[in-house]
Amino acid sequence: MISVSQAKAILQKNIPPRKSKLVPLEKAIGLICGVDIHSPMHVPSFDNSAMDGYAIAWEARKTRWVLEGEIAAGAKDIPILSTGKAIRIFTGAPMPDGADTVIQQEWIAVEGSTLSLQSGEIIKGMHVRKEGTQTKSGDIIMKAGTAITPGGIGLLASVGIQHVSVIAPPSVGIIITGNEIKEVGQPLEHGEIYNANGPLLTTYLQQEGIEAIECIRVEDNPDMVRQAINKALTIHDLILLSGGISVGDYDFVKEGLEQAGVQELFYKIKQKPGKPLYAGIKDEQMIFALPGNPASVITCFNQYVKPSIRQWMGKNPGWEPTLWLPLNSPMKKNPDLTFFLKIKTHPEEVEILQGQESFNLIAFSTADGFAEIPEGVEAMEKGEKVGVYLW
Ligand SMILES: Nc1nc2c(c(=O)[nH]1)N[C@H]1C(S)=C(S)[C@@H](COP(=O)(O)OP(=O)(O)OC[C@H]3O[C@@H](n4cnc5c(N)ncnc54)[C@H](O)[C@@H]3O)O[C@H]1N2
Ligand code: MOO
Secondary structure, eight states, X not given: OBOHHHHHHHHHHTOXXXXXXXXXXXXXXXSBBOSXXXXXXOBSSSXXXXXXXXXXXOOTTOOEEEEEXXXXXXXXXXXXXXXXXXXXXXXXXXXXXXXXXXXXXXXXXXXXXXXEEXXXXXXXTTTEEOTTSSBOTTOEXXXXXXXXXXXXXXXXXXXXXXXXXXXXXXXXXXEEEOTTEEOTTSOOOTTOEEOOHHHHHHHHHHHTTOOOEEEEEEOSXXXXXXXXXXXXXXXXXEEEEESOOSSSTTOOHHHHHHHTTOEEEEEOBSEESOTTOEEEEETTEEEEEEOSSHHHHHHHIIIIIHHHHHHHTTSOOOOSOSEEEEBXXXXXXXXXXXXXXXXXXXXXXXXXXXXXXXXXXXXGGTOOEXXXXXXXXXXXXXXXXXXXXXX
C-alpha cells in the first residue's frame, strides 16, 4: 500500500494531455482560456463623452459659448462643432469633429442659447474617452491560462468576441456497480439501498464545470462490468466507477479494468476512509475505481479525482490543505493510516463531526470540509493544528 502523498505524486505525473475546444462565450464561465486572445477592435472604438454636459473646443480663459445642437448616445448624424460654439452631449455619445473637451453640466448656467461657466477649471481634453485608450486592435486582452470570470466575459463581449478557445473539460462516464442499488423514487426491498454515489458524483462534476456526464448502473456481474468499462472507454476521457473494487466475491471492477487494458497506477492507499481506491490510465484516459461506501467516494473524489480534474483543466488543483486550524477536541487514531475527518470549521477552530464511518453520510448535512490527520500520528490534543480542505 502506498501513502497519501505517494498517490498524489503519481496522479500529478500522469494527468493526460489537455485538449482545447471552442465554446460560446456564455459557456466559458469558470473555464481556462486556451490561447492568448487579441482584441479585434480599438476600445473605445470612437472618441466619446464621459459626462452629460457640453462639447467644446478648448480655448484659454473662455467662459461663454453659444449652444447649437445635441448628440445623444447612439446618435448617427453627428454635427460638426463651429468655432466658439458648444454642443449638448450625453455620456457615451460620439464627440463631434472640432470638439476636444466636455464640460459637465453642473458647471454651466444656461440662458436661452447662451452657456456660461459658473465654477471649475476647464482642462483641455477633460471628460473625453479617446479612441483606443483602453485597448488597441491586436492587443492581447486575455492570456492563455487565465480563469474566465464574469468580468472577463464582459471584457470579451465588449470587443464582440462570440466564441472562446478554452481547455476542454473531460467528458466523464460514471459506472455505479451493485445489485443492491435502487434509484431514488423506486420502492426499496429488504437488503436494498438508494444510489447515493451517482447523484453525489454527478453534482460534484457539475460543480467543476463538467457538462458531459453519463451515469449508468450495472449489476455485480463480471461480463456486465467489463462491457460497461469497455464501452465507457470508447466514449469518455475520465471514467469513475463506484463499488466492486474491494476483495469480495462480487467485486469485479479490478479484473474488468485489467481485461480492458487499463494500466494500474496504484491500488490501495494507507488512508481511512477510501483505502481500496484504484487509479489507472489508458491512452489519454484516466480511470478511478472508488470504494463503494459513500463517505469513501466523497473523500476519494475530493482528495484525488477533483485535484486531478482541476490540474487537467488548467486550474489550481488544490492537492494540499488550504488552511491550518486548531482542533476543538482531542482525538485518537490508527497511526498506520492517514485519516480524513469530516469537519465543521468555526472562526478559530475545527470541530470533528459525529458519524465518521464510511457508510455514514449524516455529517455531510453540516460538514464544510475535511481535516487531514497524517500517517504516523496516533493522537492529537485539543488546540493542535490540523490541515483543512474546504469544499
Ligand atoms: N475483507 C475485506 N472487506 C472489505 C475491505 C477489506 O479490506 N477487506 N475493505 C472495506 C473497505 S475499507 C471498503 S471502502 C469497502 C469497499 O468496497 P467496494 O468498493 O467493493 O464496494 P461495495 O462492496 O460494492 O460497496 C461497499 C458499500 O457501499 C455501499 N454502496 C455501494 N454503492 C453505493 C451507491 N451507489 N450508493 C450508496 N451506497 C453504495 C454498498 O451497499 C456497501 O455497503 O470494502 C470493505 N470491505
Ligand atoms: O476505506 Mo473504507 O472506505 O474505510 O470503508
